[in-house]
Amino acid sequence: MLASLHAAPAGPPLVSVDGVQKTYPGRNGAIQAVASASLTVRKGEFVSLLGPSGCGKSTLLMMVAGLESVTAGSIALNGSAVTGPRKDIGIIFQDATLLPWKSALENVLFPVRILKLPVDKYRDRAHELLRMVGLAGFENKKPAELSGGMRQRVAICRALVHDPDILLMDEPFSALDAITRDQMNVALSEILETYHKTVIFVTHSIREAAYLSDRVLVMGGRPSTIILDMPMPFSRPRKFDIEETAEFTQVCRRLRLSIEEAHADASASPPVRPAGSKAE
Numbered sequence: 488m489l490a491s492l493h494a495a496p497a498g499p500p501l502v503s504v505d506g507v508q509k510t511y512p513g514r515n516g517a518i519q520a521v522a523s524a525s526l527t528v529r530k531g532e533f534v535s536l537l538g539p540s541g542c543g544k545s546t547l548l549m550m551v552a553g554l555e556s557v558t559a560g561s562i563a564l565n566g567s568a569v570t571g572p573r574k575d576i577g578i579i580f581q582d583a584t585l586l587p588w589k590s591a592l593e594n595v596l597f598p599v600r601i602l603k604l605p606v607d608k609y610r611d612r613a614h615e616l617l618r619m620v621g622l623a624g625f626e627n628k629k630p631a632e633l634s635g636g637m638r639q640r641v642a643i644c645r646a647l648v649h650d651p652d653i654l655l656m657d658e659p660f661s662a663l664d665a666i667t668r669d670q671m672n673v674a675l676s677e678i679l680e681t682y683h684k685t686v687i688f689v690t691h692s693i694r695e696a697a698y699l700s701d702r703v704l705v706m707g708g709r710p711s712t713i714i715l716d717m718p719m720p721f722s723r724p725r726k727f728d729i730e731e732t733a734e735f736t737q738v739c740r741r742l743r744l745s746i747e748e749a750h751a752d753a754s755a756s757p758p759v760r761p762a763g764s765k766a767e
């Protein structure tokens with residue numbers, strides 16, 4: 488048996504996704520990317536989305552961000568319907584997508600300029616964020632002078648600089664080597680302990696999801712929906728050595744079984760594109 492669950496953050500939902508569907512037009516007919524996904528995320532929660540390639544994780548995240556429309560259903564943040572991009576969200580895409588001609592500091596400050604906020608007021612915060620992710624001294628470097636991991640850290644700072652309530656992260660560490668990825672997991676945990684954000688995090692790494700999350704959702708099935716919503720039984724703050732415990736292994740095994748079920752469903756009937764396994 489797993490140890491008793493630690494208390495999930497209480498209070499009303501900050502993110503409400505209710506019966507959301509997404510259908511894309513395709514050359515050979517419509518592609519149902521998401522069918523009837525419903526979930527809530529409370530203020531301060533860290534929720535991960537796992538699932539086979541092509542099951543609709545990025546689509547769901549982009550709908551929450553207001554960057555994709557919903558075909559049916561509704562999404563609300565802080566009680567107000569999502570109808571387009573908004574200030575209370577920070578997004579980190581799989582590729583760091585930095586502006587190559589701007590320094591690390593200027594890239595971090597970019598949302599502040601776009602949102603027409605006072606840059607001078609946010610400069611100290613940008614420096615502080617860069618320091619927290621280990622980039623003190625790199626403020627004036629251009630993206631081409633940084634490693635992939637460093638660029639991704641700049642992207643995290645950029646997503647946080649305007650102090651959004653909600654952070655949406657789509658496979659932010661998938662291109663990093665294993666050690667850097669572990670370091671980024673620890674750095675992200677520390678940042679969240681300081682800044683208390685609400686996070687939806689897409690990953691293919693079961694261990695990363697288990698280490699970082701309060702809850703892990705598994706997407707899959709035919710049609711694609713949320714097939715498992717599992718609270719993580721580890722107290723916070725978390726040390727990285729929880730990954731060595733039997734309880735952690737047991738949690739990961741349960742998640743893996745669920746993802747394997749999702750893969751089996753995906754290969755049983757093919758309207759959404761054939762799924763290649765990337766789960767670690």
Ligand SMILES: Nc1ncnc2c1ncn2[C@@H]1O[C@H](COP(=O)(O)OP(=O)(O)OP(=O)(O)O)[C@@H](O)[C@H]1O
Pocket residue numbers: 511512513518519520538539540541542543544545546547759760
């Ligand atoms: N803009 C689009 N137009 C048409 N179909 C799309 C579009 N974006 C995604 N799809 C389709 O929707 C389905 C879900 O795609 P999505 O990118 O959300 O999957 P995913 O779970 O994020 O996959 P991965 O793990 O590979 O990133 C796939 O079948 C994909 O081909």
Ligand SMILES: [Mg+2]
Pocket residue numbers: 544545546657
């Ligand atoms: Mg994706």
